[in-house]
Amino acid sequence: MSKSAAxxxxxxxxxxxxxxxxxxxxxISLPLLGSGVFAVLFVLALAAGRRIKFDPVLR
Incomplete structure (x- = not known):
């Protein structure tokens, strides 16, 4: 897990x-909406980290 995802x-x-x-x-409150936004960004950060992590080694 990357630092941004954590x-x-x-x-x-x-x-x-x-x-x-x-x-x-x-x-519904502002912190609950913020929690939802942060959760979506967390999933996107995990997906981006996984895509970068499993790229072939660049030469």
Whole structure:
């Protein structure tokens, strides 16, 4: 896992925790939307890292 993917995972988890700790009664909040955005970016970072990781060795 790349550093950017790890950072995005941490941001997604932290913003989800903020949503559940501060906005228990609301269904949609800004931290929950941020968590979704960070999660999508995390998956994209994993896919990009995997594509780069398995490229043939350049000579």
């Amino acid at each position: 950072g995005l995972l941490i941001l997604a988890l932290l913003s989800g925790a903020v949503h559940f700790s501060l906005f228990e009664d609301t269904e």
